[in-house]
Amino acid sequence: xxxxxxxxxxxxxxxxxxxxxxxxxxxxxxxxxxxxxxxxxxxxxxxxxxxxxxxxxxxxxxxxxxxxxxxxxxxxxxxxxxxxxxxxxxxxxxxxxxxxxxxxxxxxxxxxxxxxxxxxxxxxxxxxxxxx
Amino acid sequence: xxxxxxxxxxxxxxxxxxxxxxxxxxxxxxxxxxxxxxxxxxxxxxxxxxxxxxxxxxxxxxxxxxxxxxxxxxxxxxxxxxxxxxxxxxxxxxxxxxxxxxxxxxxxxxxxxxxxxxxxxxxxxxxxxxxxxxxxxxxxxxxxxxxxxxxxxxxxxxxxxxxxxxxxxxxxxxxxxxxxx
Numbered sequence: 001x002x003x004x005x006x007x008x009x010x011x012x013x014x015x016x017x018x019x020x021x022x023x024x025x026x027x028x029x030x031x032x033x034x035x036x037x038x039x040x041x042x043x044x045x046x047x048x049x050x051x052x053x054x055x056x057x058x059x060x061x062x063x064x065x066x067x068x069x070x071x072x073x074x075x076x077x078x079x080x081x082x083x084x085x086x087x088x089x090x091x092x093x094x095x096x097x098x099x100x101x102x103x104x105x106x107x108x109x110x111x112x113x114x115x116x117x118x119x120x121x122x123x124x125x126x127x128x129x130x131x132x
Numbered sequence: 133x134x135x136x137x138x139x140x141x142x143x144x145x146x147x148x149x150x151x152x153x154x155x156x157x158x159x160x161x162x163x164x165x166x167x168x169x170x171x172x173x174x175x176x177x178x179x180x181x182x183x184x185x186x187x188x189x190x191x192x193x194x195x196x197x198x199x200x201x202x203x204x205x206x207x208x209x210x211x212x213x214x215x216x217x218x219x220x221x222x223x224x225x226x227x228x229x230x231x232x233x234x235x236x237x238x239x240x241x242x243x244x245x246x247x248x249x250x251x252x253x254x255x256x257x258x259x260x261x262x263x264x265x266x267x268x269x270x271x272x273x274x275x276x277x278x279x280x281x282x283x284x285x286x287x288x289x290x291x292x293x294x295x296x297x298x299x300x301x302x303x304x305x306x307x308x309x310x311x312x313x
Contacts, residue, residue, distance in 0.1 A: 003301070003305070004298045004299075004305070005305045006302070007280060007284050009302070010281070010298060010299070011284045013298050014284065014285050014286070014288050017294055017295070040141070040257075041142070041145060041195075041203075042203040042206070045133065045138050045141055046142075050138065050141060050249065050253060053257075054253065057293050058293060061293035061294070071253075071257040073195065073197070074195055074198055075197060076197035076198055
């Protein structure tokens with residue numbers, strides 16, 4: 001990886017990345033992307049949600065998964081933090097609890113890539129309201 | 133919390149929830165003055181006097197998913213353990229400002245931790261918000277301003293994983309020139 005020390009370096013890198021990005025046919029339509037929300041309230045952060053989120057961003061990008069990884073507040077499962085909510089295109093969200101880096105890797109490899117359910121699913125007692 | 137960068141990540145989540153468009157984080161370190169200070173200022177909803185009085189109560193929260201709100205009390209406790217303090221002021225419709233000070237040399241002061249990673253996660257997860265992170269030590273000053281970064285990136289999103297990696301590296305490289313080793 002080239003060294004980036006200043007905004008001028010960043011500009012150069014951006015131009016290089018831009019050229020590569022144009023070649024990729026990456027859809028930014030949220031409906032077509034895997035949406036991953038990481039619980040980032042006090043309970044989540046104290047349990048290691050930051051490392052999990054960093055891993056998910058890096059791993060999904062490296063493995064070519066069209067995804068968007070965002071933060072959310074406390075989902076109410078403080079006993080099972082870090083928690084992540086994964087929404088596959090056209091499917092209901094699934095919440096996984098006690099997600100460490102190993103579990104995050106398993107979720108990507110088994111659930112996201114192959115659609116297999118893995119241990120650690122928390123039955124949700126809420127429904128996300130779509131305001132759009 | 134393992135380190136101070138995690139407290140910062142946690143406190144700034146309050147600014148995100150308060151729909152702030154700008155968050156200013158200032159870390160001032162001085163070995164000469166035995167000072168480590170964290171100041172966070174946002175332009176979010178702010179709090180009423182009544183709510184502000186309850187903000188450091190661990191059994192008060194605005195969330196409905198649980199009954200406790202530990203972010204501010206944990207930071208306050210950490211600061212006070214080192215002989216420091218935490219102060220918070222807020223005005224409804226204007227924003228909230230928090231300052232936590234620690235004794236730099238105190239054994240119980242947690243390390244700063246991965247502040248570059250924390251900033252980049254906050255920026256990537258909240259691309260519509262702006263962040264100004266200023267770090268001052270006896271050795272110098274570094275300012276990371278997302279408005280400047282977004283200008284340079286133009287149409288490239290700050291949430292792009294490659295860009296996030298480069299931003300993290302840029303912050304780390306610059307901090308290395310002013311942080312104590």
